[in-house]
Amino acid sequence: MTAVLTDPDEAVADIPDGATVLIGGFGPAGQPIELVDALRRHGARDLTVVNNNAGNGDTGLAALLATGNVRKIICSFPRQTDSWVFDDLYRSGKIELELVPQGNLAERMRAAGAGIGAFFCPTGVGTPLTEGKEQRTIDGREYVLEYPIKGDFALIKAHRGDEVGNLVYRKTARNFGPVMATAAGTTVAQVAEVVPAGGLDPEAVVTPGIYVDRLVTP
Amino acid sequence: MTAVLTDPDEAVADIPDGATVLIGGFGPAGQPIELVDALRRHGARDLTVVNNNAGNGDTGLAALLATGNVRKIICSFPRQTDSWVFDDLYRSGKIELELVPQGNLAERMRAAGAGIGAFFCPTGVGTPLTEGKEQRTIDGREYVLEYPIKGDFALIKAHRGDEVGNLVYRKTARNFGPVMATAAGTTVAQVAEVVPAGGLDPEAVVTPGIYVDRLVTP
């Protein structure tokens, strides 16, 4: 059942030290800024963060990294023109990086949400990113075995939600949100607006409410 | 690029003998009756058909089975109160049955469409349906290795399509359609109506046109 809240701080207050937190967004698009800011204020330490990038500028995810509370980041594209916060932490050995091809990042979270134990995937065969991984030829093609990425919490941003937690997104801000929502023990979604049950077209719901534990209108 | 047709017979005319044909529907809901009838008239032989069921009554898929042109059916739930056509063929050894748990049927087709070589799945562990399959313990849980099901053709039914092949469905008639569309070399979708490009809400498209080769309004 979905709790409808207005306070981002309340929504993330039980994230413990050491948690793995999936954070939605592709760069700024779809990044749940208010929830990330709340997580920063909350101050949980020793976090593992999963995001496509590693923060932009000095706000949101970058500001969270700057606290030093993120031990490890799992992402596909940390290096950007405005990723200076991450760059400094990385170069000074203060953050661990697991670099994952973007499709594996998405599919490994999907696997976590779908009960798949592992899957054979063609991405990265013969490259340094799959070195040491189990490899197998299936029907004449090479594959590498990849494992699920499960979160303790997911913090995502959607466009609108209804009272039972159904979500719709907006344009390319959808990106990782729907996948992360399925892959975490507790999913917190920030939305611009909450409508009554029945206020969203059932044919157009992208994330069914079963995946959403808390809905926040910050 | 999607071809927009009005003749179901033309839409299935190149299905060869020996083809694997994915046919949408959960019982009658979402079954592309006009396309299945056209396939029956077309007369391709030695077919492998993938569907959740094995035909109802004497029409649609049941009528196709009755021609004797289906060598094998891959499905999850053949036995129904009105599956007499299949029942007779099966009991007289005239059709081969591969019984697959419904979730594996869906996930194996999804894997075919998503480029996954195989996946470890918890369904059916310790049951006769996974006997002889590769098994592995991952994080303390037992899984069985399952392989993709790829179709040469998919015949599906949607509600509306646009000129570039985007599809929306109607209620629980959606079922296997979107998954099958991704898993076949050639996907043929029958729809009640074709609207101009831009006539469907981009946020609510369920099957993007990239997966639809032919759109038929029978």
Added chain:
Amino acid sequence: MSLGKQELAAVVAADIPAGSYVNLGIGLPTLVADHLPIGNGVTLHTENGMLGMGRAAEGDEVDWDLVNAGKIPVTETPGASYFHHADSFAMMRGGHLDVCVLGAFQVSVGGDLANWNTGEPGAIPAVGGAMDLAIGARDVYVMMPLFARDGSAKLVDKCSYPLTGVGCVSRVYTDHAVFLLEEDGVAIRETYGISEAELRSRLAL
């Protein structure tokens, strides 16, 4: 007295926590829907791609594009959503449903479930989504008559029928008793028209 089907369905319904996401299997479990308290936020899932399934459709409500897993026309509740089969089974297999209620031919005291095939010669097997629910739902409740027509118990030491899932059932609701299948054995939570001693003797528990 032993319970009738509707009484049994009411017992199961009363045990489903408010706010749960629930899948009710074909047959006997379907009856549970009618006994869920209105407004306690239980959301019904149907494997053929829907959350927020409502009651059976009547009269003009019948729409053959809106059916349940048993292919019976149903209705939609406010807050419903539709999704395709791979998404529906990802939901089931990924551990997101709180409870499923299934019928059974046999359940073992260790929680093994047999509900898809009697293994009789000439029988046509059909499994549907039963194996996916068995491994996927957080709690698997079984609802069945305790005794078969020949008087043999369906709660058994070891299933003789082909299995649907291993060690997956946590509770068995029957016309004669409710059983909790626990780590250290079978607990009888309540009995209907039969003493616990007689039950244990008939079941060889």
Added chain:
Amino acid sequence: MSLGKQELAAVVAADIPAGSYVNLGIGLPTLVADHLPIGNGVTLHTENGMLGMGRAAEGDEVDWDLVNAGKIPVTETPGASYFHHADSFAMMRGGHLDVCVLGAFQVSVGGDLANWNTGEPGAIPAVGGAMDLAIGARDVYVMMPLFARDGSAKLVDKCSYPLTGVGCVSRVYTDHAVFLLEEDGVAIRETYGISEAELRSRLAL
């Protein structure tokens, strides 16, 4: 004369079959979009969840929820659709895109691609969707200057940089020539401001 960036983009664009589904990588390949003939039914895919991407957004069109893989605001064409990341990469990895055009540090004559990491000490690696496109698109075209700043060729016998994909590139579009990487070796389709003999000598082909 060798080609400028826009001229090169026009050459690539002219080779993309009508009706194709195409992904254009970050950087140089992005320029191809401006040269696609209007109305020939090429549909652009962006990895961050969209088919039917339009040109770069201008003025009031800028919407930070609608960006391309390089996080630049873009527009939507009629017939566009949005989907989440797992669906977007399933599309890429499942072999549904006809063509992708990628930039590169190096390409080997056998079609190996190196475009994500120069392996320099202190460099921060970033891979994004490059490895998924390399193995997923039916045809992988590379678009790059033929020579690095130090004069060394970027079409090489064997890549010295870490690989993105093995044997995946089918064509290399450069400022000096278009190369077809075929089973039996490299064919030079056309040259720009340099003779084929000189090219073969500078490249040691």
